[in-house]
Amino acid sequence: xxxxxxxxxxxxxxxxxxxxxxxxxxxxxxxxxxxxxxxxxxxxxxxxxxxxxxxxxxxxxxxxxxxxxxxxxxxxxxxxxxxxxxxxxxxxxxxxxxxxxxxxxxxxxxxxxxxxxxxxxxxxxxxxxxxxxxxxxxxxxxxxxxxxxxxxxxxxxxxxxxxxxxxxxxxxxxxxxxxxxxxxxxxxxxxxxxxxxxxxxxxxxxxxxxxxxxxxxxxxxxxxxxxxxxxxxxxxxxxxxxxxxxxxxxxxxxxxxxxxxxxxxxxx
Amino acid sequence: xxxxxxxxxxxxxxxxxxxxxxxxxxxxxxxxxxxxxxxxxxxxxxxxxxxxxxxxxxxxxxxxxxxxxxxxxxxxxxxxxxxxxxxxxxxxxxxxxxxxxxxxxxxxxxxxxxxxxxxxxxxxxxxxxxxxxxxxxxxxxxxxxxxxxxxxxxxxxxxxxxxxxxxxxxxxxxxxxxxxxxxxxxxxxxxxxxxxxxxxxxxxxxxxxxxxxxxxxxxxxxxxxxxxxxxxxxxxxxxxxxxxxxxxxxxxxxxxxxxxxxxxxxxxxxxxxxxxxxxxxxxxxxxx
Numbered sequence: 001x002x003x004x005x006x007x008x009x010x011x012x013x014x015x016x017x018x019x020x021x022x023x024x025x026x027x028x029x030x031x032x033x034x035x036x037x038x039x040x041x042x043x044x045x046x047x048x049x050x051x052x053x054x055x056x057x058x059x060x061x062x063x064x065x066x067x068x069x070x071x072x073x074x075x076x077x078x079x080x081x082x083x084x085x086x087x088x089x090x091x092x093x094x095x096x097x098x099x100x101x102x103x104x105x106x107x108x109x110x111x112x113x114x115x116x117x118x119x120x121x122x123x124x125x126x127x128x129x130x131x132x133x134x135x136x137x138x139x140x141x142x143x144x145x146x147x148x149x150x151x152x153x154x155x156x157x158x159x160x161x162x163x164x165x166x167x168x169x170x171x172x173x174x175x176x177x178x179x180x181x182x183x184x185x186x187x188x189x190x191x192x193x194x195x196x197x198x199x200x201x202x203x204x205x206x207x208x209x210x211x212x213x214x215x216x217x218x219x220x221x222x223x224x225x226x227x228x229x230x231x232x233x234x235x236x237x238x239x240x241x242x243x244x245x246x247x248x249x250x251x252x253x254x255x256x257x258x259x260x261x262x263x264x265x266x267x268x
Numbered sequence: 269x270x271x272x273x274x275x276x277x278x279x280x281x282x283x284x285x286x287x288x289x290x291x292x293x294x295x296x297x298x299x300x301x302x303x304x305x306x307x308x309x310x311x312x313x314x315x316x317x318x319x320x321x322x323x324x325x326x327x328x329x330x331x332x333x334x335x336x337x338x339x340x341x342x343x344x345x346x347x348x349x350x351x352x353x354x355x356x357x358x359x360x361x362x363x364x365x366x367x368x369x370x371x372x373x374x375x376x377x378x379x380x381x382x383x384x385x386x387x388x389x390x391x392x393x394x395x396x397x398x399x400x401x402x403x404x405x406x407x408x409x410x411x412x413x414x415x416x417x418x419x420x421x422x423x424x425x426x427x428x429x430x431x432x433x434x435x436x437x438x439x440x441x442x443x444x445x446x447x448x449x450x451x452x453x454x455x456x457x458x459x460x461x462x463x464x465x466x467x468x469x470x471x472x473x474x475x476x477x478x479x480x481x482x483x484x485x486x487x488x489x490x491x492x493x494x495x496x497x498x499x500x501x502x503x504x505x506x507x508x509x510x511x512x513x514x515x516x517x518x519x520x521x522x523x524x525x526x527x528x529x530x531x532x533x534x535x536x537x538x539x540x541x542x543x544x545x546x547x548x549x550x551x552x553x554x555x556x
Contacts (some may be wrong), residue, residue, distance in 0.1 A: 010359045014370060017431065021376055023399060024388030040399040085282040089407050102549075107290060109491050111544040113534040115290075118297035121527065141290050148286070202381040205495040209522055218384045223500060233391055240384035251379050
């Protein structure tokens with residue numbers, strides 16, 4: 001008896017939670033007269049005009065491209081900077097794991113404006129405002145603590161004996177790192193890359209503040225439309241859905257690895 | 269083992285660079301700037317010591333109302349998210365066909381882009397063409413001016429926050445629940461405990477570390493990272509109804525270009541969250 005009740009409650013909650021997502025997808029397929037009529041339509045004749053308009057008119061490809069570049073470089077940069085540091089924290093005697101955990105947590109506490117205001121002033125002085133470089137730098141700052149923490153976790157899982165054995169056999173430490181550890185930690189690297197990519201892709205407040213007309217990322221562009229021109233509902237919905245696709249794709253590929261990486265340190 | 273101390277200094281350098289650039293430099297510059305009267309429009313910065321702080325504490329009523337709404341938003345949001353997250357996680361605890369798919373589906377509001385979802389909500393909450401009011405009308409309830417009225421806006425913003433982040437808690441709690449040992453539960457069932465008793469005396473205590481850690485993350489997020497939701501739905505309005513600390517500080521910095529005072533606000537935001545933050549971190553360390 002209660003089993004049925006539980007199931008029904010679950011289904012009800014699921015429908016409630018998924019409804020807004022369904023709604024925005026539905027709007028993206030509706031014609032303007034359906035959207036703007038006094039009554040929301042649950043049945044309608046679908047159209048792909050919104051998607052066509054969103055891609056052709058305006059600068060959607062530009063914004064999408066900007067987001068792509070920023071996210072890729074953010075993930076790359078943060079990995080390049082964090083991995084050596086993570087390696088030293090994971091391997092050497094001083095209590096690396098605990099310290100990096102505390103630091104990552106501490107940076108999580110810091111309000112984003114504390115980072116934004118000084119870097120904005122810095123960028124302003126060096127004429128770096130309205131450049132993609134500015135966003136990449138800010139996103140990297142945002143992401144590095146987490147990336148380092150994840151990499152420390154992944155590297156720790158690889159026994160140092162493997163490296164020691166390589167060194168005994170005549171490699172330098174660097175060679176041991178490149179030939180033995182790196183290939184083994186590759187899945188972890190991939191998961192971390194995807195994770196930082198996703199964070200950068202959806203980030204709004206930094207992107208809005210330091211980008212200009214030509215360097216807007218997708219979230220920043222949508223934000224701009226919402227503030228001033230909330231008339232083309234359908235196209236905006238289509239743009240939003242298109243922007244969501246990379247995230248959905250990435251997430252479904254990496255679900256298991258991501259959840260493992262995230263909960264690894266905290267639920268031991 | 270001497271190898272462990274082999275050339276550690278090279279490796280430490282990236283760490284120190286990271287520490288400085290990510291933590292020390294921003295905080296330092298903010299503290300420095302907060303001691304000046306410094307706007308982009310007002311000429312050279314003028315040193316005024318703690319003047320900004322004095323004004324903020326004593327005379328800035330906008331700060332007080334923003335702080336109040338930040339607190340309200342965080343506390344109410346987390347309370348409801350917590351309940352929802354726990355209920356859903358419990359419902360998803362036992363295995364049944366399709367459970368993993370349903371659990372993955374619940375994750376969607378959380379992993380999708382906040383601004384796209386916020387925009388979707390804005391359409392839904394539109395007073396005349398929005399679907400929420402339409403549904404309210406069909407069941408005979410009164411329609412609400414969601415984003416145009418003070419209380420409507422406050423409720424909307426908190427509602428979207430809950431919608432977006434309860435899934436995170438579902439994920440966290442699910443992981444925690446699945447990590448629990450089964451012996452206490454079997455023993456309790458043998459002893460004839462009721463569902464409620466099992467929940468209260470076994471599940472909850474065992475889940476405490478996870479609950480505390482989850483609360484920590486959510487509190488920090490709800491306090492710091494709400495610009496997406498509030499900015500898209502209301503921009504802080506109507507009037508200043510949904511203007512919390514983040515929105516207030518951002519406006520001060522980038523609309524009014526007052527760099528000195530906004531730095532002050534940012535530092536005060538940091539100080540405000542420091543106390544509960546440290547307290548909660550201690551709590552997780554002790555139990556984890």
